[in-house]
Structure formats: C-alpha cells, structure tokens
Amino acid sequence: MTQPEATKAGEIVFDDVSKSFTSPEHRDSPFYAVRNLSFTVGRGELVAVLGKTGCGKSTMFNLLAGLARPSSGKVLVHGHDPYAEFAWFRGKVGIVFQNDRLMPWRTAIENVALGLELNKVPSAERLAIAAEWLARLGLRGHEHDYPHALSGGMRQRVSIARAFSIKPDILLCDEPFSALDEVTGNALRGEFRDLVRETRATGIFITHSIGEALTLGHRILVFQRPARIAYEAVLGGTPEDEIRAEILRVMGDVEAA
Amino acid sequence: MLPPPDAPTRGTWRNGPRWNYEGVVALVGLAVAWQIASYFFPPFLFPPVPAIAAHVLDIFLSGKTLLDVMATALRILAGLAGAFVLGAAIAVLMGRAPRFSRYAYPLLNFNQGVPALSWVVISIIWFKGTEFRIFFIMLMTTLPAFTFQILDSYRAMSKDLLEMTLSFRPSRLDLLRTLVWPSVLPGILTAWKVNLGNASRVVVVAELVGATGGVGYQLLLQQQVFDMAGAIAWTIVLVIFVLLAQRIIDLLETWLLRYRPVAERTL
Ligand SMILES: Nc1ncnc2c1ncn2[C@@H]1O[C@H](COP(=O)(O)OP(=O)(O)OP(=O)(O)O)[C@@H](O)[C@H]1O
Numbered sequence: 001m002t003q004p005e006a007t008k009a010g011e012i013v014f015d016d017v018s019k020s021f022t023s024p025e026h027r028d029s030p031f032y033a034v035r036n037l038s039f040t041v042g043r044g045e046l047v048a049v050l051g052k053t054g055c056g057k058s059t060m061f062n063l064l065a066g067l068a069r070p071s072s073g074k075v076l077v078h079g080h081d082p083y084a085e086f087a088w089f090r091g092k093v094g095i096v097f098q099n100d101r102l103m104p105w106r107t108a109i110e111n112v113a114l115g116l117e118l119n120k121v122p123s124a125e126r127l128a129i130a131a132e133w134l135a136r137l138g139l140r141g142h143e144h145d146y147p148h149a150l151s152g153g154m155r156q157r158v159s160i161a162r163a164f165s166i167k168p169d170i171l172l173c174d175e176p177f178s179a180l181d182e183v184t185g186n187a188l189r190g191e192f193r194d195l196v197r198e199t200r201a202t203g204i205f206i207t208h209s210i211g212e213a214l215t216l217g218h219r220i221l222v223f224q225r226p227a228r229i230a231y232e233a234v235l236g237g238t239p240e241d242e243i244r245a246e247i248l249r250v251m252g253d254v255e256a257a
Numbered sequence: 258m259l260p261p262p263d264a265p266t267r268g269t270w271r272n273g274p275r276w277n278y279e280g281v282v283a284l285v286g287l288a289v290a291w292q293i294a295s296y297f298f299p300p301f302l303f304p305p306v307p308a309i310a311a312h313v314l315d316i317f318l319s320g321k322t323l324l325d326v327m328a329t330a331l332r333i334l335a336g337l338a339g340a341f342v343l344g345a346a347i348a349v350l351m352g353r354a355p356r357f358s359r360y361a362y363p364l365l366n367f368n369q370g371v372p373a374l375s376w377v378v379i380s381i382i383w384f385k386g387t388e389f390r391i392f393f394i395m396l397m398t399t400l401p402a403f404t405f406q407i408l409d410s411y412r413a414m415s416k417d418l419l420e421m422t423l424s425f426r427p428s429r430l431d432l433l434r435t436l437v438w439p440s441v442l443p444g445i446l447t448a449w450k451v452n453l454g455n456a457s458r459v460v461v462v463a464e465l466v467g468a469t470g471g472v473g474y475q476l477l478l479q480q481q482v483f484d485m486a487g488a489i490a491w492t493i494v495l496v497i498f499v500l501l502a503q504r505i506i507d508l509l510e511t512w513l514l515r516y517r518p519v520a521e522r523t524l
C-alpha cells in the first residue's frame with residue numbers, strides 16, 4: 001500500500017473527508033455533517049476539538065473509530081483505514097463516548113473489563129486491572145454495582161475506565177469530563193494527561209470548555225458547521241488570552257455565517 | 258433471587274413472584290361459588306369441590322395417572338424447545354437478511370391464522386407416529402410467537418451499545434455472547450411464558466390424534482363416561498403444571514434480569 005505524504009507526518013490523517021447523511025425527505029440534497037475536513041495529528045499529541053453543538057464532532061469520531069464510512073476523502077490511522085481494515089485496530093483504540101454506553105446487565109467492574117475481555121485478557125488479570133482503574137477514578141466500593149445504581153458522573157467514570165484500561169494507542173474522548181464536578185473533573189484531566197504521556201498514546205478530545213482545551217491540549221482545533229477546521233492553534237507560543245479571544249471570535253463568526 | 262424485604266410493590270413482574278393474597282382470595286371465591294352451585298345442581302353438572310379435590314389427589318398418587326401427566330408435560334416442553342430453537346434460527350436469519358425476512362414474514366403471519374385443529378388433521382394425514390404428530394402440531398402452533406418475539410428483541414438491541422462493543426473489535430462469537438444474547442434474553446423469557454400457556458391449550462387437542470396416554474386422552478375418557486369431577490380434576494392438573502412451569506420461568510427471570518432497576522413509584 002502506498003501511503004500518501006501526510007501519513008508519514010501524522011498518526012491520524014483526515015484528508016479532505018466528507019460525510020453526508022441522506023434522509024428519505026431530502027433524497028436529492030444530502031445533509032453534510034462533515035465537509036472537506038483535513039487535519040493531521042502526530043504521535044503522542046493531545047488535541048482538543050472545539051465547535052458548536054451539532055457541527056459534526058461526534059460524526060468525525062465515528063469516522064475515526066471505523067464505525068462510519070466517509071462519503072468521500074480518506075481517513076488513515078497508523079496508515080490504515082479504520083473502516084475497511086476494521087479488525088486491524090483491535091486493542092488499539094479506546095473511546096469514551098458522549099453518553100456512557102454501559103451494559104445495564106454488567107456490574108461496574110464487568111463493564112470496565114469488557115474491552116480487556118474482548119482482547120482476550122484472562123479473567124483474573126482483567127478483573128484486577130479493572131478494579132485498579134475503578135479505584136483510580138474514585139469508584140472503590142462500587143465495583144459490583146449495576147449501572148442503574150450509579151450516578152451519571154459515576155457512570156461516565158466507569159466508561160472512562162473502560163476506554164483507558166486497554167491502554168490504547170489512540171484515545172478518543174467525546175466530552176469525557178463534562179458530567180463531572182470541578183474537583184473530580186480536574187483530577188481526571190490530570191489522569192488523562194498522565195496516561196497520554198505515560199503510554200505515548202495519541203489523544204483527541206472533544207470539549208465545550210475553552211478553558212479545558214487550553215489547559216489540556218497541545219493543540220486546539222475549532223470546527224465550523226459542517227465540520228471542517230475554522231481555526232487551529234498550537235499551545236505554548238501564543239499567549240492564552242489571545243487564543244481564547246480568537247476562538248471566541250471564530251465561533252461567533254461561524255454563528256453569523 | 259427473592260426481592261428485598263422492603264421492596265416497594267408486591268407481585269409485579271419486576272419484583273419477581275411472591276404470594277399474591279388477592280389471587281388466593283379470588284381462587285377460594287371461585288371454589289366456594291362452585292360448591293354452592295353443587296348444592297343446587299346434580300353432581301354430573303357441578304360435582305362438589307371435595308370430590309374434585311380427591312380426584313386431583315388420586316391423579317398425583319397413582320403411578321399410572323402420574324405418567325399421563327408427565328407425558329403431557331414432556332410433550333409441551335419438547336414442542337416448545339423445538340419451536341424455540343427453530344424460531345431463534347429463523348429470527349436470526351430474518352434479522353440479518355432483510356431479503357429473507359420479506360419472504361418469511363407473510364409465511365409466519367399466515368401460519369398464525371391456522372387453527373390448531375387444522376394442524377391436527379394435517380399431521381394425522383401426513384405422519385404416522387403419535388409422538389411425532391404431537392411434536393409437529395406443537396411446533397407449528399408455537400413457532401410464530403417465538404420467532405416474532407426473538408426478532409423484536411434482536412431489532413430493539415441498542416445501537417449505542419452495538420457501536421461501543423464494535424469499537425473493541427470483538428469476534429463474532431464474542432459479540433453474540435457479550436451483547437446480542439443479554440439483549441434478547443428478556444424477550445426469550447417472555448416468549449417462553451406466553452407460549453407455555455398456548456402450548457398447554459394446544460397439547461390436549463394434539464393428544465386427540467390417537468395418544469393412548471396424557472391429559473388430553475384422559476379428558477376424552479372422562480367425557481365418554483360423563484364424569485365431570487374427573488374432567489375438572491384433569492384440567493386442574495394441567496393448570497397446576499402450567500403455573501408451576503411459569504413460576505420457574507418467573508424465578509429464572511428475577512435472577513437473570515436482576516440488573517433491572519425497580520421504580521419506587523408505579524403507574
Ligand atoms: N446518523 C445520522 N443520520 C442523520 N444525521 C445525522 C446522523 N448523525 C449525525 N447527524 C447530524 O449530523 C450533525 C452533526 O452531528 P454530531 O453528533 O456529529 O454533532 P456534534 O458536533 O457531536 O454535536 P454535540 O456537540 O451536540 O455533541 C447533526 O446535525 C446531526 O443531526
């Protein structure tokens with residue numbers, strides 16, 4: 001397979017990707033959730049994605065996760081196509097979805113262990129790892145609770161543990177910390193950054209908080225609607241206030257457009 | 258698993274089975290009304306309750322009649338098991354191949370309209386062995402309900418959970434084990450409960466195809482000798498079997514679906 005130029009530079013490559021949905025009512029005018037989206041993310045990079053609600057961020061995640069096929073353009077992760085080479089990515093991708101997506105018939109610890117189980121980690125080992133992750137996320141003592149007995153934030157933490165526990169190369173987090181209080185959220189943000197550093201994982205996280213994007217990300221991408229890059233900032237050089245002002249200006253413009 | 262002692266409501270399917278006091282009152286009331294009727298009508302119309310009770314006891318205590326009960330119970334269970342396996346296979350095919358489901362739907366719907374008695378006649382003409390005839394009748398009459406129930410719960414499977422599970426790239430077998438099976442299990446249990454009642458009604462008709470034993474055969478005998486107490490007693494025995502089997506499924510359901518939340522306030 002010949003790799004395009006961009007692949008060598010990036011771990012994750014979006015090359016002019018569009019994703020449209022056709023509804024029975026609008027058969028001839030497809031609705032674009034993502035349109036001509038191009039960006040790359042390097043290994044070990046932590047990228048924050050900002051953008052207004054409904055601008056196609058979750059759709060971009062689905063493309064990246066291989067759960068949806070791009071209508072046009074190319075998505076490459078490690079030089080492989082996540083949709084066509086679906087099985088190749090086993091054990092490599094961890095996703096924290098926007099909603100917790102816990103299996104109601106599994107206890108907290110069994111939910112965390114799901115990814116390990118599907119990756120064929122032996123039972124005793126995966127339960128030990130899962131218990132460790134639950135403790136790390138402040139859920140010690142709730143291992144054997146069913147999801148309905150947990151609060152929304154607790155459930156979200158279980159789903160974070162589920163994604164992190166497989167030590168993925170690529171972490172995709174869709175507003176992972178939005179359901180948490182300030183203190184827990186901050187602790188988890190720290191964990192998240194440490195994990196990415198520790199495992200050299202590449203991470204993309206979607207957030208609605210500019211502050212979170214500024215403190216956590218190495219780089220910020222701002223999406224317009226339909227999803228494409230409206231603004232990009234690398235953190236470290238430019239003063240944060242300037243970036244914040246620019247993000248607000250761009251997002252305001254997007255609304256006006 | 259029994260519900261916790263402080264469970265807010267009693268006797269609902271969510272809480273699992275418990276003694277339902279109103280149910281006992283209703284049944285005792287029926288027995289009392291029957292007994293009163295027995296004072297005003299001749300015994301071949303309304304035999305007294307103690308006579309019926311003695312008859313029921315006889316059925317359970319005599320080895321020969323107990324064998325009749327067991328034969329019928331086995332026929333019900335065999336038919337249901339066959340319909341379940343075949344129905345599940347058809348449902349999976351329908352769920353996975355929309356094309357196939359467009360062929361299968363009208364056939365199953367057509368089948369649902371066919372009365373049990375028609376299957377009796379058909380199986381007598383088609384087949385020889387009594388047991389096979391009965392099995393065939395049971396299979397054909399309970400197949401659509403099983404198929405539709407399982408297909409419904411397969412289609413109702415959460416897309417969110419499917420995507421989440423798929424994101425881990427499971428093998429097909431693992432997907433079946435971790436997601437599909439737990440998702441369709443509630444539907445399967447419901448299908449068994451519903452079909453158990455259907456099957457007990459059909460089995461006695463099926464046993465008219467020349468069975469030399471079983472509850473249906475015994476009912477026919479009672480009719481020939483005009484023994485009302487016997488007819489009622491055999492009916493009660495069959496009902497007891499169905500209730501027992503349903504109770505077992507209820508217990509199983511309470512245990513298997515124990516993860517379900519119980520709302521404190523009910524409608
Ligand atoms: N399966 C689908 N079929 C049709 N339209 C869809 C589908 N999925 C998403 N869309 C549309 O695509 C657009 C983008 O949706 P998406 O979920 O990606 O937004 P988002 O950026 O994640 O928003 P939020 O911040 O609110 O989560 C929306 O307008 C949505 O209606």
Ligand SMILES: [Mg+2]
Pocket residue numbers: 057058059098174
């Ligand atoms: Mg979203």
